[in-house]
Amino acid sequence: MNRTTVSLIGVVAALAAVTGVATALAPASNAGKTAPTAAVRKPVERSALLCPAPAGVDAASTTYTSFTPVGSGASGGGSAVLQPGQAADSSGSSGGGSNGRPVAPLTDPGKPATATTNKTTGPLIGTADGRFAPGWTVQETTTIDAGPGRGMLGTSCTAPGADFWFPAASTSGDRQDYVHLTNPDDTAAVVDIELYDSNGLVKTGNGEGITVPGGSSVPVLLSTLTSAQTADLTVHVAVRTGRVAAAVQAMDSKNGSDWLPASAPPATSAVLPGIPADATSVHLVAYATGTNDADLKVQLLTPSGSIVPxxxxxxxIKSGMTTATDLPGLTQGQVGSLRLTPTDSGSAAPFVAAVRVTRGKGASQEMAFVPGAGAVGQRASVAENHAKGTTLSLAAPSADATVKITSSATTDGGSPASKTVTLKAGTTTAMAPPDPGGKGTFAVTVEPVSGGPVYASRMLAADNNGVPDFTIQPMPDDGGTVAVPSAGEDLQVLER
Known part of the structure; x- marks a missing residue:
C-alpha cells in the first residue's frame, strides 16, 4: 500500500468521523439537516439620495430639509450629508466643480436639518450610513414668485435606479419639461429616454445613449427630442450602464410649475393618493407597459367611501400607448384618492398612471402631480412640514387599517408628537399632522399598526399673491429595512 492510498484512507476516515459527529448532534427529525428559517428584516447600512437642480430658473429660493427617523439604525456612528455635484449638458460636458460645503448635514436621528439658498443651485448628491441610513429622506422645495415658471416646486430627493416611468409629461407649446438625470457614481452612466404618445413610441432624434458623467446631473429638455407638440406623453428612462436618479421638472406658462415624481413600477392596479378637495381640474394620464391592453375600473376613495365618477x-388603455382623460368635478369639495383596478381580473395588464391637478382659476392657477404610489409598507417619512399649510392624506383602498403618525421636533425646538388614526376601507382621510410646537419645519412619519395596505401623500400649500401655490409628494415605503435570508445547515454537502 503506497502513501497516496494511506492518505486517501485517512481523509475518508476523517470526513466520516466529522459527518458522524454532526449527525449525532443534529435533531433526529431533521436527518442531519436543519431547515432554514424565514428571512428577517434588518436596517440598511447605507443610503443614497439625489436632488436635481431646477433648470431654466434664474431667481428662486430653494430649501433642502434632511431627516432620519429615530431608533431604526445602529446605536452609534454614521452621517448623512448632501454634497454639491456637477451640472452637465445633454452632450455629457460638465460645467462647474463639485467642491463645496455639505448641505443640511444631520446631527441626530429624529431632528431635521434645513438649508435655504436664493442662489442658482446645482444638483446635490447625498449619502447616509450607520444610524442615519435607515429611512433617510430629503425634501427639496423651490419657490418662484414670478415669471413663466412661477409656483412651488417640491420633490422628495430620489434614490438611484435603472428604470423610471413618468406619465403626464408634455411637449405642448405652453410647457417646458426637463428630464433630470443625476449620476451618484464615479463612472459615467448611459441612459435612453423613450417617449410614448397616443399612437405609441415617438421617434426621437437624440434620446438614445445619453451620457451622464460621474458625480453630475444632465437636464434634457423634452422638446429637443421631438418637434411634435404633444399635450400628453409618457416618459420612460431606461439605464443601459450604471445607475441614475430621474425626475421630471414641468413648467407651464399659464399653470405654474412642479416636479413630476416617477410613478410606482408597472402593476395591474394603482392608487393615486391625496387629490386636493378644491381641485379645479384633474387630468388623468396612463400608459400600458405590457403586450396587452389594460381595461380599468375607476374609483374615487372619498372620506365617506368609494364612488365611481x-x-x-x-x-x-391600448398596449404601448398613452391614454389621457379629464375628470371634471371629480372631488366635489372632498379630498380623494383614485383607485384603478382591472375590470376583469383574469385579463389584467400592467400600466403606470399619474394625474395633473390644478387649483385656482383664470390667471391664478397652479398645478401639481400625483402619480401612482407605492404603499407605505413598513414606514414612510416626508420632511419640511409646516404648522400651517400641510395636509396629510391617507388612503385605505381594500381593508380597514390603523396607522401611527409621528411629527418630529422642529428644526428650532418643540417635542415629537404622535397620533393613532383608524382608516375605514375604501376611504381617504385628510388631516393636519400633529403639531410638535417650536419653530421651523418638522418631519412626519407614518407607520402602519394593523389592517390592510395604506397609501399616503403630503401636500404643502401657500398663498402667493392670490395664487394657490402647492406641491404634493407621495409617501411610499422608505426602504429603511431589507429582507436578509437566514441560512441553515445542510450536511448533505459532505456527501456530494
Missing amino acids: AGHETLH
Missing part, C-alpha cells in the same frame, strides 16, 4: 366608470 359619473361618465368615467372605466378606462381603456
Whole structure:
C-alpha cells in the first residue's frame, strides 16, 4: 500500500468521523439537516439620495430639509450629508466643480436639518450610513414668485435606479419639461429616454445613449427630442450602464410649475393618493407597459367611501400607448384618492398612471402631480412640514387599517408628537399632522399598526399673491429595512 492510498484512507476516515459527529448532534427529525428559517428584516447600512437642480430658473429660493427617523439604525456612528455635484449638458460636458460645503448635514436621528439658498443651485448628491441610513429622506422645495415658471416646486430627493416611468409629461407649446438625470457614481452612466404618445413610441432624434458623467446631473429638455407638440406623453428612462436618479421638472406658462415624481413600477392596479378637495381640474394620464391592453375600473376613495365618477366608470388603455382623460368635478369639495383596478381580473395588464391637478382659476392657477404610489409598507417619512399649510392624506383602498403618525421636533425646538388614526376601507382621510410646537419645519412619519395596505401623500400649500401655490409628494415605503435570508445547515454537502 503506497502513501497516496494511506492518505486517501485517512481523509475518508476523517470526513466520516466529522459527518458522524454532526449527525449525532443534529435533531433526529431533521436527518442531519436543519431547515432554514424565514428571512428577517434588518436596517440598511447605507443610503443614497439625489436632488436635481431646477433648470431654466434664474431667481428662486430653494430649501433642502434632511431627516432620519429615530431608533431604526445602529446605536452609534454614521452621517448623512448632501454634497454639491456637477451640472452637465445633454452632450455629457460638465460645467462647474463639485467642491463645496455639505448641505443640511444631520446631527441626530429624529431632528431635521434645513438649508435655504436664493442662489442658482446645482444638483446635490447625498449619502447616509450607520444610524442615519435607515429611512433617510430629503425634501427639496423651490419657490418662484414670478415669471413663466412661477409656483412651488417640491420633490422628495430620489434614490438611484435603472428604470423610471413618468406619465403626464408634455411637449405642448405652453410647457417646458426637463428630464433630470443625476449620476451618484464615479463612472459615467448611459441612459435612453423613450417617449410614448397616443399612437405609441415617438421617434426621437437624440434620446438614445445619453451620457451622464460621474458625480453630475444632465437636464434634457423634452422638446429637443421631438418637434411634435404633444399635450400628453409618457416618459420612460431606461439605464443601459450604471445607475441614475430621474425626475421630471414641468413648467407651464399659464399653470405654474412642479416636479413630476416617477410613478410606482408597472402593476395591474394603482392608487393615486391625496387629490386636493378644491381641485379645479384633474387630468388623468396612463400608459400600458405590457403586450396587452389594460381595461380599468375607476374609483374615487372619498372620506365617506368609494364612488365611481359619473361618465368615467372605466378606462381603456391600448398596449404601448398613452391614454389621457379629464375628470371634471371629480372631488366635489372632498379630498380623494383614485383607485384603478382591472375590470376583469383574469385579463389584467400592467400600466403606470399619474394625474395633473390644478387649483385656482383664470390667471391664478397652479398645478401639481400625483402619480401612482407605492404603499407605505413598513414606514414612510416626508420632511419640511409646516404648522400651517400641510395636509396629510391617507388612503385605505381594500381593508380597514390603523396607522401611527409621528411629527418630529422642529428644526428650532418643540417635542415629537404622535397620533393613532383608524382608516375605514375604501376611504381617504385628510388631516393636519400633529403639531410638535417650536419653530421651523418638522418631519412626519407614518407607520402602519394593523389592517390592510395604506397609501399616503403630503401636500404643502401657500398663498402667493392670490395664487394657490402647492406641491404634493407621495409617501411610499422608505426602504429603511431589507429582507436578509437566514441560512441553515445542510450536511448533505459532505456527501456530494
